[in-house]
Amino acid sequence: MLSRFTGLRAVVRLFSGSARYSTEAQTASKKFLSPDQYVAKQAEKTVQNEEFLDSLLAADFEYKPLIINSNAPKNKRQEPIPLNVELLQYKPLRLPQTHGHKVAELSFKGYDSDDLLRASDFAARAAFYLGIPCSKIEVLKPEKRLYTVIRSPFAQAKSKENWWRVTHRQELVAYDANPEVIDLWISYINKNAIEGVKYEAQIHTQELTAFDKELSELTAEDIKLPEAYTHASADPVSNRVQELLKSDEFKKALEEK
DSSP: OBOTTTSEEEEEEEEEEOSOOOSHHHHHTSOOOOHHHHHHHHHHHHHHHHHHHHHHHHSOOOOOOOOSOTTOOBOTTOOBOOHHHHGGGSOOOOOOOSSOOEEEEEEEEESOHHHHHHHHHHHHHHHHHTTOOBOOOEEEEEEEEEEEEESOSSTTTTOEEEEEEEEEEEEEEEESOOHHHHHHHHHHHHHTOOTTEEEEEEEEEEEETTHHHHHHTOOGGGOOOOGGGTTOTTOHHHHHHHHHHHSHHHHHHHHHO
16 A cells, blocks of 8 residues: 555565464474483583582672662562562553554454463563553453353253353554564564463554565575574574575575566
8 A cells, every 4th residue: 555645555464373482393303312321411411500500609799780769679688679570560661652653563362361461461561671662552352252052962952051252352552663673572472472372463564666676676695584683593493594595495486486
């Protein structure tokens, strides 16, 4: 859709996910260890942990976390609670909008309202620490659906029973943020997703009216990961994407298209 003022058009990308990222894919390719190798590896790991703990206790360090006020509640060690931990007692902070351009809409669906509140609250706090202005968490009208089933297939087949399925919904809107920051935000939320909560995101981007022409002239050398992912060498997904972008099969498929 063309804009009458800026000559730009809005493009919407869809993203959905409902399960936590599993680490089984990382260990699937590893070879099985023999019993002796496993015992030796565990012993080496124990020694490394003991050396790490000894290094932490070897020297004293000054503990001065940022706090809201001097009368902040203290823990068992009589130390002030850090600022980011103390802020968990309050509603998520929000940054002011600069231009009011909508860049992403994140929706949450689930059957447990408590899990839904945890998921939306986590997303709002992550947006604040990433510098993304967001709206308040909006609670939408729940979806209700009625199911009618028989009580039993034989003795009580003529008797019916009703069941209500209530799906709770919440929404969070992000404004005025860089697309790479939005991708990092959604990736972080997806990595720490809560089971039983369905996440859906609509990402809005702005492109020039000649974007289709530039896309047709794009070559395999011009396609690369965003700069925010260049240092994510420990992420197996980003490593696999980089391998695919550099492969000859991808270049051949792009040229044929």
